[in-house]
Amino acid sequence: MTALDAAGEIFAVTDVLVDQPMLRRSLSDPSAGPEQRVELARTLFGSRVGPHALETIERVVRDSWTDPRHFARGVEREGVVVALKGAAGEGSLKRVTDELHTVSRAVAGSADLTALLRSAVYDLEAKRGLVGGLLEAGHPVTKLLAERAIAGHRRTFSQTLDSYLEFAADLAEVAVAKVTVAHPLDEARLERLRAALTARVGRPVSLQVDVDPAVIGGINVSIGHDVYESTV
Structure with missing residues (x-):
């Protein structure tokens, strides 16, 4: 399984956590020991995701979280890092960051695109199709992260991509x-x-x-x- 596949699985788990508040509270419950939380994660996701994704989720579950919402964001952040590390491993990190920056600025510079991506009228697939048109020749990691940014729950599309670029900079130590x-x-x-x-x-x-x-x-x-x- 590739890093791209693992990142996609981690994002799928993130969506489950966002949709199910009781589940994310259970997996981040400070009154339960780390190993107890990890065992719950294995029971829930062990048969649904590959070893790379499961190991990443377990690492996040072991950490201490005061807010279950922060826990879900932590899982998502690790998915982004897994995808970026995959790009770095194949020597494509600069290409991915350049593409993310380009599409981020294209959307931020267009009031119409920004409004469409924030509109509740358009469903997720329609928004993905819109951004996909800007990334027809994009790297697979760029496309995955752009799709993930569309589903952002707190910030705009461009703000979310900018946060991904910060993760990439930390990874590249620049x-x-x-x-x-x-x-x-x-x-x-x-x-x-x-x-x-x-x-x-x-x-x-x-x-x-x-x-x-x-x-x-x-x-x-x-x-x-x-x-x-x-x-x-």
Whole structure:
């Protein structure tokens, strides 16, 4: 079984936990010992998911959770990490992150797309078809994570994808710099910017570049909570 398959199974378990509050409370009950919770998880999911997915779920179940909703999100987060690790293992992590960033910005930059993906009128399959049209040539991991982001229960599609990109950056041990410029930068300027930011933060930097004409003659860069502005 591939990492992609395991991630899909973990997401399916997440949906069960979201739909069944009593179940997620039982699996995260602090009054029960970790092994008791793990045994319950094995009973419920052992015949439904593969070894990789089950091992991941057991690891989350062993942790301490004060809020059952956080537990369900923790399971989902591990599914995202499993998918990203699979991409990294085959040397495709950069492609996946580039594709996720591109589709995230495409949706965030379109009021119509954002409204459609948040609308209760359109069912999940219709929304998946809409995003699938933007990712026809996308990597399988990109498609899986984009589909998962559509089902996000708390945030917008683009916000959810941005959180996935943060997981990918942690996995690759790089800092993500969100760069907004008035006009596209050529490769030479991008390399100078990457080198300057790498020197500033002390670790490799991945650039996510967006073009916004409102940033006249300058550049806005944010890395985590730090924001930098300068002229290009």
